[in-house]
Amino acid sequence: MTAQVPSMLVRLAERRATGALLRDTGVLYLADGAVVHAESPAAPGIDVLLTAGGRLRPELWREAVDEAGAACRIAGYLLDHRRMSGGELEIRHLSALYDAAYFALAPDGGPSRFRHGAVHWFGRVRPVGVADVVRETRRRRRYLDDLWPHSHLDAAPPVRVRAAPLPPVTRRQQDVLDLADGRRTPGQIATRLGRPAFHTLVDIRRLAAAGHLETGVRTSDRSTATAPGTRTATAASAGSGPAATTSATARTAPGASLAPVLPPDLTGGAPDVAVLLRVRDALEARL
Amino acid sequence: MANTETALKDAMTSIEGVIGVALVDYTSGMALGTLGGGKELDLNVAAAGNTDVVRAKVRTMELLGLKDEIEDILITLGTQYHLIRLLRGRGKNGLFLYLALDKSRANLAMARHQLRAIEADLEV
Structure with a gap:
């Protein structure tokens, strides 16, 4: 199963699938075949990374969730209300995405299921190609093992x-x-x-x-x-x-x-x- | 209020003699974005490798007890300049811009100046 995850991802990308790839170690969200978000119980969520060190006050984060969470466009809300610049939001979001993807795509992450149509509530920031995510995840694993x-x-x-x-x-x-x-x-x-x-x-x-x-x-x-x-x-x-x-x-x-x-x-x-x-x-x- | 892609494009188009540019997270060695490079220079490899350069320098400064910050690091090759600019400010800690320049076409002082402007553009 483990070796099949990247090939399953590639197939989903080719079909320009939208939905969530669910594994024991995390979830990868796709939109039109590109990775738009990732989550893992082993990694801090985007909420933690955005509010860390007081960068975004927790009440402003909650406000964004209340106002735009149901519509799945929190990212857009943060930008529209100038809570964060486009560059900074992108950097923090990509950082969270690759971080969670490392665990979600772990070789021992168990079987994978794909739930078609599932959308993440954060909203789209900068989609990344499946190949990039797979390559970076492998590089990270190698990097740690080299250390x-x-x-x-x-x-x-x-x-x-x-x-x-x-x-x-x-x-x-x-x-x-x-x-x-x-x-x-x-x-x-x-x-x-x-x-x-x-x-x-x-x-x-x-x-x-x-x-x-x-x-x-x-x-x-x-x-x-x-x-x-x-x-x-x-x-x-x-x-x-x-x-x-x-x-x-x-x-x-x-x-x-x-x-x-x-x-x-x-x-x-x-x-x-x-x-x-x-x-x-x-x-x-x-x- | 540039996003990362715009900032990299700015670097590619506004700086004379650019071969490639990357925005890199130096703890993970990951390139958050790359532009240019091509066959002669794999920017993902360069990004990962140059994190060791930055780390070694940061470490040396800590050992020396220097309470200062690195603004940029210049590496001069026979035909290229490699410029590493550490980013400061909100949300950009732990990132650097990596710039590879063709030595025969580049103006180093100008490149440093423009890189500083591009960093400022990434700011809020």
Whole structure:
């Protein structure tokens, strides 16, 4: 089913379909075969992104919903009443659209249904082609995996590592760390911060790569290996008994996608290019 | 009160020697809009790659303790200029305009000036 979602989308685009593509992880709205909106329970909605940081006062948002929600033209209302410029509305809307689409088109998002004729209440801003959305969604998935290849971090509540010393973080990353209490999911953190969920996932992967957040790979000795990246490096280069134990632990850890990359026989002669690339990426992420 | 498409079109038509222009979100590396580029320059790839340039510079400034903001970044190639202008202001934080110019036809000072005007147009 998962591989069929893009081809189903392409067929809908070719037929210039209008309606909603429903999946467990989100909804994609099409109009005349182009994507006009997307929503996902894992990403903050357009209302959150527009009112974030007091940009649009909540009462003005409610007014727009009351006045234009039933007619499905909130975007038009915001523009007509000069609540926002065309450029800013477009930027924020596209940002919300691609953000939710990333989850709606997730490979493990379950079966898809298409409800013909469904229209989103926000109204049309700037439709984007199905091909663009599919390409960008794939690029985002690759991008996250290049940062730190542990996709379970996208959904699991991030857990802080309180070990010193850790590399300094940026202000935006600090905001994420401050909210990582082991209970809030990445989506909830994004909503609290009023930022797109994907941006929060980028920060989470970087923080995990740098050792600030748990990756979900258990280790018995954190003092010698503060970052998961360091652990990988140790396992790959040492090739001795303890390193093999580390890889075995990694393999049994729940949701750890580290395992398939580690060679089963660490004493083998040829260097494992995939591991070396990953070590390099992890080191770069710590820069 | 330009929308993004108009702003990119302005950049394409008003700046001398433009090869391509993109409006990029630098956290996700996504191009919110692109114009020009063609076969010689894939702007989506350029957008994603140049976010690393911006990130590295922002990071360096934080490490140096410089309490300042980047206005633009210029990269000079043998035959091209690449200009990155970070956008400020409401709703535009975390975005940059990326401009690729033909070095033999472009006037760098003019291009920077016009890019600033286009940024202002994106404002309310």
